[in-house]
Amino acid sequence: MDTKLLAKLFELKSEGIKLERDTKWYNYKYATLDQIQDKLSPVLEKLKLLIVHKIENEQLVTYIYDTETGESIHSGITMTTDKAQDRGSEITYYRRYNLLALLDLKTEDDDWKKAQDSKKSTYDKKNFGKTQLDVLKKDYEENPSKYKNMTLEQLLRNIEKNWYVSEDKQGWIEEFYNREIVKKYSK
Numbered sequence: 001m002d003t004k005l006l007a008k009l010f011e012l013k014s015e016g017i018k019l020e021r022d023t024k025w026y027n028y029k030y031a032t033l034d035q036i037q038d039k040l041s042p043v044l045e046k047l048k049l050l051i052v053h054k055i056e057n058e059q060l061v062t063y064i065y066d067t068e069t070g071e072s073i074h075s076g077i078t079m080t081t082d083k084a085q086d087r088g089s090e091i092t093y094y095r096r097y098n099l100l101a102l103l104d105l106k107t108e109d110d111d112w113k114k115a116q117d118s119k120k121s122t123y124d125k126k127n128f129g130k131t132q133l134d135v136l137k138k139d140y141e142e143n144p145s146k147y148k149n150m151t152l153e154q155l156l157r158n159i160e161k162n163w164y165v166s167e168d169k170q171g172w173i174e175e176f177y178n179r180e181i182v183k184k185y186s187k
Helices: 003-014 033-047 084-102 110-124 130-142 152-160 167-185
Strands: 023-025 028-030 049-056 059-066 072-078
Touching (some): 003 033, 003 059, 033 049, 049 084, 059 084, 130 167, 152 167
Antiparallel strands (some): 023 028, 049 059
16 A cells, blocks of 8 residues: 555544534434535545445445545445345445544544443442432522522432432432422422
């Protein structure tokens, strides 16, 4: 392989292209092919690189050509479906993943971050107990306006930033919320 192509691919990688998982399908978020192409296009033009997708021998093959030297790299994925509409979706999916793989692009994974934060909250935070409930009640007595427009979910989320709240302790908080906050501000 020509070292010029490798140098260009390295430069592309150095651009720090950030892709966001901004589209949701079921419970999964992903970066769309359009977003990938939009972010890559100016860098590809600058480096004089061309991306071509072809179907060859029942594989979707993605080529990256150096337009100055004619050198290329490629990656292929075997197609698995014969239905026309399913095949169209499969082609789009494979184009996206071939590009991510060939260029070693990363997508920002908010779901993964949330999962890690959730694990951290479960294992690294102290348990919410009676003492913390007393502190919450005292804070409410001293600063009731702070809680005026707060929903139960917001209250729980604020508490869970610092404490692990088991299901039975959520009941304590819900009882406090309904007895004190809802009662006072629903009048």
